[in-house]
Amino acid sequence: MRVEDFDFHLPEELIAQTPLLDRTASRLMVVNPDSLALEHHKFGHILDELNEGDCLVLNDTRVLPARLMGEKEGTGAHIELLLLKQTKDDEWETLVKPAKRVKVGTVVTFGNGLLTATCTGELDHGGRTFNFKYDGIFYEILDQLGEMPLPPYIREKLDDQDRYQTVFAKERGSAAAPTAGLHFTEDLLEAIKAKGVKVVFITLHVGLGTFRPVSVDSIEEHDMHSEFYSVSEEAAATIQGVKDAGGKVISVGTTSTRTLETVARDNKGKIVASQGWTNIFIFPGFDYKAIDGLITNFHLPKSTLVMLVSALASKDSIMHAYEKAVEEKYRFFSFGDAMFIRPKK
Known part of the structure; x- marks a missing residue:
């Protein structure tokens, strides 16, 4: 499968530069994975999509x-450093x-010496390792x-x-x-719990590899970056309990999805407490074992994130949805x- 298969025209003005004042005021497109049918709502409508006995999984x-x-x-x-x-x-x-200005041994100071960093090594991707010294x-x-x-796509201060943190x-x-x-507020999460939906938190620390473009022609040749994840005993027991009872597991975001699918892949389809590093790459043909539905933002053309959502619905339905999103002027990416994607029937 080729990277070009996941390309689409995205006008630059549709990449949201600033967040909405009300987190739940964003739009919500509902995709039916069994057809090309689409529905258009405000994000608060997600409450109507979740049912008693389901499980909503978020990355904290x-x-x-x-x-x-x-x-x-x-x-x-x-000198600018990004940890x-x-x-x-x-x-x-x-x-x-x-x-090019930073070699092994270079010292960089921050805040008039409040923090200093000494370069200790050069990395393959052009990065550097630094050892930090400070008081406190x-x-x-x-x-x-x-x-x-x-x-890098957001240029507004x-x-x-x-506003770039979740409320949880x-x-x-x-x-x-x-x-x-x-998109979630504390009030919305409380309303979801009141409906009888289990709200569970897991952890995956998002790396900047999330934004790294796919530089190969065939997606099977792409190497994913590694990210650290952790699923607690309590979270694992709740999620597996919902699955065993026939409820639906709804993942919030591609990071929660990659975490759950890593755990399920490594434990014969079961969700168990675990932590470690994952470089799982999900694209069409992937057999989802952990999640049933997915809440996600609109991603950039030819990205691994578009490939992941195309694996849950289908490439045709997602490309159709993205075409309509551009046509209807949906806002894309982080603040979009x-x-x-509804669970399949």
């Missing part, structure tokens, strides 16, 4: 203010701009000095940094938000509108 990762602006010691040159992955206590893999608690300093790492964000570690979760 918290985005780090991972973009740091500093100066190269000795020259004062401007990607913590490899040991105070060592991180990063992306650097401009990378690293994450408190990061909250003080760092900026939210908005995707985000005035309210919390808890576990620090992501370089990007699990954006399907941005949502799609719900």
Whole structure:
């Protein structure tokens, strides 16, 4: 299967640059996987799509203010660091701009010396590893000095940094938000629980590989990035209990989906408590074992995320839905509108 099969025309103006004031005011396209039929609603309609005995699974990762602006010691040159992955206590893999100015041994200072970083290695993708030195608690300093790492497609400044966090964000570690979760408010989640739907939280720390384009012609040749996930005993028992009772498991976002399908793949279709690293790549032909339905945003052409949703419905139904989304001027990507792929009958 070729990457070009997942291409479509997306006018740049449809990539949402700012979030809506009301999280639930976004639009919701409902896709019926058994046909090409589409429905158009506001996101609050998702309450009507969920039934007593179902399970809604959300990713409770918290985005780090991972973009740091500093100066190269000795020259004062401007250096930008983007934290990607913590490899040991105070060592991180990063992306650097401009990378050519940073060699092993280079020292970068931030906040007038509140934080310093020494380059300890060069990575294959052009990134660097840094060892950080500071007084106090690293994450408190990061909250003080760092900026939210908005995707490269968003060029507008985000005035309210919390708007790039879900209302249930808890576990620090992501370089990007699990954006399907941005549509939920605490009130909506309470209404969903009141309906008898189990609301469960799992964790997958989103890496910037999420935005990495597929650079091969055949999707089977693409290597996915690895991301850390964790499913607790309580979460696993609830999800498996719903499945055993015949309820539907509705995943919120591609990150929750990749986590659940990793666990099910590794445990003969069962959801059990586990944690580790996953590089699962889901595309048409994949046999879903964990989820029945999916709430997701509208993704970019030729992305692995479009491939994932095409595997749950069908390539034809998703490409049709995306064609209609462009025609109806739905908002795309992180701050955009949502799609719900209903469980198959």
